[in-house]
Amino acid sequence: MSDLGSEEIEEEAENDLGEYEGERNEAGERHGHGKARLPNGDTYEGDYANGKRSGQGTYRFKNGARYIGEYLDNKKHGHGTFIYPDGSKYEGDWVEDQRHGNGVYYYVNGDTYTGEWFNHYRHGQGTYFYALTGSKYVGSWANGQQEGAAELIHLNHRYQGKFVNKNPFGPGKYIFDIGCEQHGEYIREEKPEEEEEEEILVPVLPKWKAHRITSLTLWTPEEPPPPEVPPTTSVEIPTIEEPVVEGSTEAPSESVEATEPSEATSPPKESEEEEEASKDDQGDQASLMTEEKEDEAREPEPQD
Template identity: 75%
Template sequence: MSDLGSEEIEEEAENDLGEYEGERNEAGERHGQGKARLPNGDTYEGQYANGRRSGQGLYRFKNGARYIGEYFDNKKHGKGIFYYPDGSRYDGEWVEDQRHGNGIYYYVNGDTYDGEWFNHYRHGQGKYLYALTGSKYVGTWANGQQEGAAELIHLNHRYQGKFVNKNPLGAGKYIFDLGCEQHGEYIHEEKPEEEEEEEVMAPSIPKWKASKITALTLWAPEEPPPPPPAVEVAIVEEPTPPADDTATEVPSETTEQPAEAAEPTEETSPPKEAEEEDETAKEEQAAVIAEEKEEELEAQD
């Protein structure tokens, strides 16, 4: 959709039904900032240069579309956003009223394309996101179609190969998140001659032919390494020294205890000998007393 020519008709018409409010140059041309209502019902508010839209501006179409961005010589040129009547929009670079350069197109169904454009078509490197499935095409485009080497990424697997006219064709492989790869190719099946007319009506869809599956590998790059041996040795050796010390200390204490218990027995023996000496002394004294009594009795007689 383009607004090219709308204002030219207004400027060249003998009976000018449009309106303009803004700055002009010495020649009377629209120059600088201004507002215009075109004969077809469109409106423009922005910058002019020598009677033509040039610079930053806002163009509103009577059908509801609008463009906000840069102009040059009455054409969208530079960076700008175009809001289409159906609700979609393009945000990116323009060259002479064409989507050209890098830009993002937001479609009505939620899909998005982010990449290169050439003369209004997706062309070059780009990414297309399918909103319904979450799948994503990352690769090359040609004249609006998926063409060349690309990767089609799905939820739990992806396909790498070449595309021709939106469809995969030739050698490629599927890579699954489980860690395996399936190699093969997409081929066009040949149909009987009586179905040639139907092929023209409905293009054939390439069929996948698997050739091999690579060995399973873990998705992670490598397993975590085991703990260093030094840490293990330190953990084992730390509790052992206390166990050895206690083992040596316990016997030493048990051997000392009997020696301490034997000391009282040696100290108790002298008192027993003293008691025996006292008893003998008492017996001797008693014998002496008895003899003295006998002598006294004999003296009395």
């Protein structure tokens, strides 16, 4: 919707002073705070400086429009709010009666524009909200039109690309909430020439030409790599289920480090020899005792 639909009404010049009630300077000019009723029926109440509206004031037009804000030399200059006859409203910066700087325009149909202005037009970066559909345009503007890189956001998808004369044109992509992207471009189709003498100029809207569909590019934090573990040699631990046979010629494994022998793993040879010797001594003693008992039994009994 055009923000110029509510044409501004020119304010009455102060040449025809009309009725005035308020402060004056030594030269008799309106200076300070005062009220004025102009010949065209408009009224102003606010600050004056040397006969001109300067400072904070309220200007009411006879058609119902009004401006509440700052003035400089009879012109809207600074920050102010203009309420138009149709009910639309602008709040923002002014420079010499022009919307210039940053401001918000509230349209009658519920649309809003928030962003930069230049010489009364939407110009620069801004966001336009469409009340009917809930969509919004976020991007560049030039002389009141959508122009340049922008994003058109809808309820369940959005389009990112370039706009030319308020229409998308060139490469772009649609991003859907279901988790995919459709890449393509907007192109202008050439209409066949007509043989009729009179041609009616009809604006040709760009047509979307899809190229490919991809998944969304999601950012995920990178996990740190696992710490490097230095290689280690495997060590085989000998089992103790079976005793080690004396005189075994089996070579030890290369991976087993040399350790001190223990009683549980490898009994020494000396202890085995001593054990066998003690067994032999016990056997000899038992045989001697047996022979002595047999001799005693064979001895004759003494005679009377």
